[in-house]
Amino acid sequence: MTDAHVWTVDDHLHGASPEHVALWREVAGLIEACGPVEVVVHKTTITFKGTRRGFAGARPDAGGVVGFLDLMRPVDTDPRITSVAPYTHRLFVNHFRVRSTTDLDDTFAEWVREAYAVGAGAHLD
Template identity: 50%
Template sequence: MTDAADAEWTVARHLADKPDFAIALYHRFIEMVEAVGPFTYAVSKSTITLKGKRRGFAGAHPVQSGLRGYFDLQRVVSDARISSSAPFSNRLFVHYFRIESADQLDHRFAEWLREAYAVGNGAHIR
């Protein structure tokens, strides 16, 4: 049986009681994705997932030390912000990231989000 409180996860609930700088990082992350194109939210207890026309492509949630999340790419990238990456399918790799300061949400990170957004719209099945 599902507890009613578990069924009511919202963006606001994820932001509650988090440090201001972590909330600011989350909002900057969302702005970066909004600059790429429209998406929908799927909010669960573990994360705030961003979905394209075909599938979820990224997700994030603020934590005490900053922002944690993931994005799906058709290739593996290596960077200090990426804590781990693993095959999700034959054509996709999930990348888990840790962001602790606004300067880490740079042009390179924006490019990864553009690539992930394309995955959310089906680029990996073409």
């Protein structure tokens, strides 16, 4: 019997360009600046969980950083948002791609804060 691989943050960062690793660290820093989070690593992404639920995920790829933010609204008018899908009747999974630190502006930071609130259960009110 073989042991199942336990995925780590380093697994996702390994082999990525230094610029995209640095960009991922910036995204993670924005998320972690909101308050306490639990980092849970899966084969497909690095997920950030709040006190109630996961609310964001991100990983570097060949084009920058891809990820998702769970929000109580769709964001469909911004080129950083690549797709939006309803998750529940109150939540929308907003998939994003950022290519440089200029993409991490005040608007992106506000989306992160909104997602963090979802992680704390804001969608249950």
